Amino acid sequence: MGEAAGGAHASACASFCHNVPVFARPPTLYRPFLSGRYLVSAGLYRLGTQPIPWREDGQSEGHIFALDRDYPRFVASKVAAHRRALHEYAGEAGLTPELREAALACIARTLAAESDGVMT
Numbered sequence: 847m848g849e850a851a852g853g854a855h856a857s858a859c860a861s862f863c864h865n866v867p868v869f870a871r872p873p874t875l876y877r878p879f880l881s882g883r884y885l886v887s888a889g890l891y892r893l894g895t896q897p898i899p900w901r902e903d904g905q906s907e908g909h910i911f912a913l914d915r916d917y918p919r920f921v922a923s924k925v926a927a928h929r930r931a932l933h934e935y936a937g938e939a940g941l942t943p944e945l946r947e948a949a950l951a952c953i954a955r956t957l958a959a960e961s962d963g964v965m966t
Contacts, residue, residue, distance in 0.1 A: 871914040
């Protein structure tokens with residue numbers, strides 16, 4: 847993606863997201879430093895069943911995608927990173943066509959549901 851196209855995409859995202867309620871949500875907080883040491887791991891929790899340690903209300907994770915008021919900044923950051931060094935971020939997963947189709951269908955369904963229908 848060229849620099850002009852990337853900047854235009856990020857700008858369009860910011861403009862679009864500004865007036866969409868789902869993107870007015872407060873940012874999702876992630877705190878990988880709770881143990882006092884910064885560790886990088888998958889940090890996976892069972893969606894809807896396993897409480898997340900840093901949530902004061904004891905709620906379990908209920909979403910896959912962080913669609914909140916920081917989404918335009920997230921998109922702009924991704925565009926800038928890909929523009930800077932796409933080879934560091936893009937790669938082939940080696941999925942079978944069937945698994946690739948199932949994964950993409952799951953992502954599409956989940957985005958549609960978690961975006962309150964904004965993304966279809």
